[in-house]
Amino acid sequence: MKFGFGLVLTLVALIGASGVLFARDYSAPGVKVANPWTRATPAGATTAVAYLKITNTGSTPLRLVGGSTPVAQRVEIHSMSMEGGVMRMRPVPGLDIAPGATVELKAGGLHLMLIGLNRQLTQQEQVPLTLIFAGGRQLAIELHVEGMGGGMGSHGEP
Amino acid sequence: MTTPMRTVRIIALTAVSVLIALALVARLGVWDAMFPSPPPSYGAVMVKPFTLVDQRGQKVTEHDMLGRPAVVFFGFTYCPEVCPTTLADITSWIGELGPEANRLGFYFVTVDPGRDTPEELNKYLSSFDPRIRGLTGTAADIDAVAKAFGIYYKRIEIEGGGYTMDHTSSILLLDASGRFAGTITYQEAKDVAVAKLKRLAEQGAPAA
Numbered sequence A: 001m002k003f004g005f006g007l008v009l010t011l012v013a014l015i016g017a018s019g020v021l022f023a024r025d026y027s028a029p030g031v032k033v034a035n036p037w038t039r040a041t042p043a044g045a046t047t048a049v050a051y052l053k054i055t056n057t058g059s060t061p062l063r064l065v066g067g068s069t070p071v072a073q074r075v076e077i078h079s080m081s082m083e084g085g086v087m088r089m090r091p092v093p094g095l096d097i098a099p100g101a102t103v104e105l106k107a108g109g110l111h112l113m114l115i116g117l118n119r120q121l122t123q124q125e126q127v128p129l130t131l132i133f134a135g136g137r138q139l140a141i142e143l144h145v146e147g148m149g150g151g152m153g154s155h156g157e158p
Numbered sequence B: 001m002t003t004p005m006r007t008v009r010i011i012a013l014t015a016v017s018v019l020i021a022l023a024l025v026a027r028l029g030v031w032d033a034m035f036p037s038p039p040p041s042y043g044a045v046m047v048k049p050f051t052l053v054d055q056r057g058q059k060v061t062e063h064d065m066l067g068r069p070a071v072v073f074f075g076f077t078y079c080p081e082v083c084p085t086t087l088a089d090i091t092s093w094i095g096e097l098g099p100e101a102n103r104l105g106f107y108f109v110t111v112d113p114g115r116d117t118p119e120e121l122n123k124y125l126s127s128f129d130p131r132i133r134g135l136t137g138t139a140a141d142i143d144a145v146a147k148a149f150g151i152y153y154k155r156i157e158i159e160g161g162g163y164t165m166d167h168t169s170s171i172l173l174l175d176a177s178g179r180f181a182g183t184i185t186y187q188e189a190k191d192v193a194v195a196k197l198k199r200l201a202e203q204g205a206p207a208a
């Protein structure tokens, strides 16, 4: 078992946070996270969203159950739909990622919701966040903060 | 008196009339997927008498909204994606419009008046173009305005505490007399949105 139980895997930044222009990829045995990003938040905003792509590079099922970040009280997994022009957001208890599969959390759909923000997020900074998987496995990543209006159109594949 | 044959004919005629009526409604009404029910039609008067308060604590009524075309978006500050993105979009469109933007009124009406007090709105909207007027009020007043504008919203309790709001995500465009003049959908291309706003601004210009 490459991806140890209860093991905290922290990826050290390859380059310093300052001057980083593009979101990076993070990997640990059994999991890869690509292009984690969020948007700058308006003054006084109490929530933020984070998007990323998670690939199960291992041979056992992977289940994302949540996360934590120093900038918010809690992190939840949410789905979002736009059916009939109505925006609906619902908490999702967990995301199962089969071996070899990739799940994308992206604008207009699944996202990590940062609830109870304790400060404003500003463009170009890096925000630490720890992804929590079933079994207590964790992966520390950093969200790259894009502009406030950053949307689906402006984010192609890295 | 009525023979079975006549009954069949009456039923057939009724069915045909209903179909024609439905076809007419579909043609006249804007079957904009943005509105679950009922969709507004072009020219329908959306602005009904209301009293709300803006982010600076000033009273705002329908008279303030009428007189120039309006761009109205319903949302809430707890909303993490659609609302800040839309407000950022509106801010960039205003920049693109330049002085023409002053011929339009821009409104952000909260569907969550419990959390979105004038103070909260003021803080939140300070991150966007100052011409966007944030409106809040009592739950009943907000409800009446949302209904008049054909906006759907619903409070959804979240397990483990807190709540979120489902809400119509498109922007309403109204002419200077408060009539429905179109929509801008979420994430509409910037050039399309700006073209719509330019057209709206021209419609609202006094006749030469």
Ligand SMILES: [Cu+2]
Pocket: A078, A079, A089, A090, A111, A112, A113, B080
């Ligand atoms: Cu959410």
